[in-house]
Amino acid sequence: xxxxxxxxxxxxxxxxxxxxxxxxxxxxxxxxxxxxxxxxxxxxxxxxxxxxxxxxxxxxxxxxxxxxxxxxxxxxxxxxxxxxxxxxxxxxxxxxxxxxxxxxxxxxxxxxxxxxxxxxxxxxxxxxxxxxxxxxxxxxxxxxxxxxxxxxxxxxxxxxxxxxxxxxxxxxxxxxxxxxxxxxxxxxxxxxxxxxxxxxxxxxxxxxxxxxxxxxxxxxxxxxxxx
Amino acid sequence: xxxxxxxxxxxxxxxxxxxxxxxxxxxxxxxxxxxxxxxxxxxxxxxxxxxxxxxxxxxxxxxxxxxxxxxxxxxxxxxxxxxxxxxxxxxxxxxxxxxxxxxxxxxxxxxxxxxxxxxxxxxxxxxxxxxxxxxxxxxxxxxxxxxxxxxxxxxxxxxxxxxxxxxxxxxxxxxxxxxxxxxxxxxxxxxxxxxxxxxxxxxxxxxxxxxxxxxxxxxxxxxxxxxxxxxxxxxxxxxxxxxxxxxxxxxxxxxxxxxxxxxxxxxxxxxxxxxxxxxxxxxxxxxxxxxxxxxxxxxxxxxxxxxxxxxxxxxxxxxxxxxxxxxxxxxxxxxxxxxxxxxxxxxxxxxxxxxxxxxxxxxxxxxxxxxxxxxxxxxxxxxxxxxxxxxxxxxxxxxxxxx
Ligand SMILES: Nc1ncnc2c1ncn2[C@@H]1O[C@H](COP(=O)(O)OP(=O)(O)OP(=O)(O)O)[C@@H](O)[C@H]1O
Ligand SMILES: [Mg+2]
Numbered sequence: 001x002x003x004x005x006x007x008x009x010x011x012x013x014x015x016x017x018x019x020x021x022x023x024x025x026x027x028x029x030x031x032x033x034x035x036x037x038x039x040x041x042x043x044x045x046x047x048x049x050x051x052x053x054x055x056x057x058x059x060x061x062x063x064x065x066x067x068x069x070x071x072x073x074x075x076x077x078x079x080x081x082x083x084x085x086x087x088x089x090x091x092x093x094x095x096x097x098x099x100x101x102x103x104x105x106x107x108x109x110x111x112x113x114x115x116x117x118x119x120x121x122x123x124x125x126x127x128x129x130x131x132x133x134x135x136x137x138x139x140x141x142x143x144x145x146x147x148x149x150x151x152x153x154x155x156x157x158x159x160x161x162x163x164x165x166x167x168x169x170x171x172x173x174x175x176x177x178x179x180x181x182x183x184x185x186x187x188x189x190x191x192x193x194x195x196x197x198x199x200x201x202x203x204x205x206x207x208x209x210x211x212x213x214x215x216x217x218x219x220x221x222x223x224x225x226x227x
Numbered sequence: 228x229x230x231x232x233x234x235x236x237x238x239x240x241x242x243x244x245x246x247x248x249x250x251x252x253x254x255x256x257x258x259x260x261x262x263x264x265x266x267x268x269x270x271x272x273x274x275x276x277x278x279x280x281x282x283x284x285x286x287x288x289x290x291x292x293x294x295x296x297x298x299x300x301x302x303x304x305x306x307x308x309x310x311x312x313x314x315x316x317x318x319x320x321x322x323x324x325x326x327x328x329x330x331x332x333x334x335x336x337x338x339x340x341x342x343x344x345x346x347x348x349x350x351x352x353x354x355x356x357x358x359x360x361x362x363x364x365x366x367x368x369x370x371x372x373x374x375x376x377x378x379x380x381x382x383x384x385x386x387x388x389x390x391x392x393x394x395x396x397x398x399x400x401x402x403x404x405x406x407x408x409x410x411x412x413x414x415x416x417x418x419x420x421x422x423x424x425x426x427x428x429x430x431x432x433x434x435x436x437x438x439x440x441x442x443x444x445x446x447x448x449x450x451x452x453x454x455x456x457x458x459x460x461x462x463x464x465x466x467x468x469x470x471x472x473x474x475x476x477x478x479x480x481x482x483x484x485x486x487x488x489x490x491x492x493x494x495x496x497x498x499x500x501x502x503x504x505x506x507x508x509x510x511x512x513x514x515x516x517x518x519x520x521x522x523x524x525x526x527x528x529x530x531x532x533x534x535x536x537x538x539x540x541x542x543x544x545x546x547x548x549x550x551x552x553x554x555x556x557x558x559x560x561x562x563x564x565x566x567x568x569x570x571x572x573x574x575x576x577x578x579x580x581x582x583x584x585x586x587x588x589x590x591x592x593x594x595x596x597x598x599x600x601x602x603x604x605x606x607x608x609x610x611x612x613x614x615x616x617x618x619x620x621x622x623x624x625x626x627x628x629x630x
Contacts, residue, residue: 043628052536052624073540080538087627091533095234095241107230108539153537165627 001026001049001161001193006058008044008216018044019216021058026161029191031184033204033224036213042197043165045213049195050083050163051075063160080109084154084192086164086183091150092138098125098149099134105156124152128182144175151182161193162186168200176200231543234534235550242523249519249555250562253607256512257563257599258570260505261591264599265571267501269590271494275462278487281425283337283368283456284465287327287472287480289315314342316451323476324455330475332460332468335367338452340442344409346389346435348397355393356433357407359442359452368456371423371436377401378421382438387417390431391424407435413445509602513610516555520548520614524621531618532626541619548615549608556607560600567599 008019018041036042047053051067060067092101102121125134128148138146154162168176180203187194198204205224212220239246317323320338327336340359345352362382366372372380376391378401399405399419408414417437424431443449459465465482472480484491571589578586
């Protein structure tokens with residue numbers, strides 16, 4: 001994914017520029033932390049990269065394709081096939097079991113349930129250590145468990161890039177670390193690219209690359225050197 | 228199960244109280260429609276049936292002489308020279324009868340000789356309508372055999388079948404003899420073979436059914452008939468068919484509809500008030516469905532945002548809500564039909580005539596249920612259009628940011 005001079009403005013009468021010309025390229029298999037003070041534009045940037053919103057200026061390319069050429073359904077289809085999301089507030093579907101939540105992206109894409117879908121969802125739940133809780137509903141799961149289900153769901157369509165907005169923001173330190181390790185493991189095993197927004201500098205230092213945004217501009221973009 | 232239906236059903240199941248309320252609302256609406264239709268259909272059918280119990284659907288007879296002064300055939304000349312008090316007969320009635328029988332939509336035809344006379348027994352005497360018929364043919368026009376209260380449906384030489392009231396007035400019963408006299412002074416004596424009750428006091432008081440031949444002699448129209456009476460397939464198509472018969476035969480053809488114009492006007496205004504009530508019930512049901520679904524879209528905006536974020540196309544999401552409308556309409560129509568049937572049955576049992584038949588007969592048929600189901604389904608889907616569009620417009624970025 002490549003961003004060139006991406007800007008984002010909010011407001012109709014009083015226009016405020018939230019992002020000022022972002023240039024950013026993510027390479028396959030990278031594990032990137034996005035940090036910055038509150039209000040600096042991290043979530044805005046993530047929404048743009050997640051194709052949930054369109055930039056006010058500049059270009060976003062996914063595998064060489066310019067996304068401004070796509071209509072809303074085209075963007076939705078591209079999202080379905082190449083992107084996975086993990087949000088701060090878990091955002092599971094309350095009316096469905098953990099297993100059904102994980103199946104949902106596949107179901108929405110293919111239209112009908114089949115055995116292979118169910119199996120894949122079960123395997124993913126196993127990967128996040130929740131095989132026995134497959135039939136539980138989100139309200140019956142702890143925060144950390146819910147976030148693990150959300151991670152399994154994000155990976156259901158085998159996306160090239162997973163965008164995570166403060167995935168550990170609502171979790172205690174121990175659980176945060178577990179969830180983070182889970183993401184790391186998927187990154188290693190599947191070569192999935194991850195972009196993770198976090199306020200936790202200790203977690204950020206465990207990524208491969210660190211991008212810092214301040215006032216809508218990229219201040220630093222550096223590889224993380226580990227001791 | 229398709230994705231859209233799967234999600235739609237879950238959303239409905241999750242909003243338990245709301246779903247129950249909306250089902251109840253639709254069911255009551257459908258029940259009102261079914262019940263009202265059954266009741267009005269039943270009432271109208273019984274009114275029409277009562278009217279047609281003693282009336283042919285179409286009567287074909289010779290035109291008034293003054294109305295057709297010109298000769299358009301050899302018969303016309305003969306008519307004009309006839310004495311005024313003679314009954315007008317249908318020229319070549321066998322040919323006309325065949326013509327009527329050939330006409331699509333006509334199911335039975337019966338020749339009738341009809342004229343005024345007096346029936347007497349001892350000192351009692353009553354003014355009556357002498358009607359000469361062929362038993363076999365006439366019973367297919369008016370079902371006298373099933374309406375007999377005494378005796379048999381038989382019109383052999385010298386036999387007559389009369390109405391209940393006339394029998395009482397004259398004090399006769401089956402087997403007794405009655406004397407018929409015409410204005411011209413011809414007279415004949417008949418043995419009462421049967422007594423009928425056609426459900427119409429006037430007819431019961433006046434009709435004396437005798438063999439065709441006897442009436443021809445008595446009324447001095449030997450070999451002729453005064454009218455041909457027909458039964459048709461579609462009773463409400465009788466007027467149109469009468470018009471066609473007028474054109475085909477050049478004779479006067481009157482339908483029961485023309486003779487009962489007032490009744491038909493009443494039925495029609497009853498029907499239009501029914502349609503109006505049904506229309507408003509449907510509007511109320513649609514508004515109910517729409518408002519509940521709009522609330523559900525607002526409540527479900529988080530879910531809708533998540534589904535959108537994971538790449539669900541807008542049209543699929545819209546279908547989720549349209550399907551909810553369809554399910555609500557569909558299930559509501561089934562429950563409502565059942566409720567309507569129960570209600571109709573209860574109402575029918577509420578009041579009964581002395582003879583045991585219901586005072587308010589209801590009429591339930593398959594088309595009624597199919598119509599109700601179709602209307603409810605359509606209403607559900609249409610009512611869901613606005614909520615579905617609302618869901619489609621939801622911006623996932625906003626939803627996700629706001630948690
Ligand atoms: N829809 C919007 N309309 C107007 N302004 C907005 C909108 N969304 C975000 N902003 C503004 O854009 C700026 C960046 O917001 P953003 O949510 O991207 O920050 P953030 O870096 O994610 O902050 P945090 O760390 O608190 O989550 C903020 O000043 C915010 O008020
Ligand atoms: Mg944020």
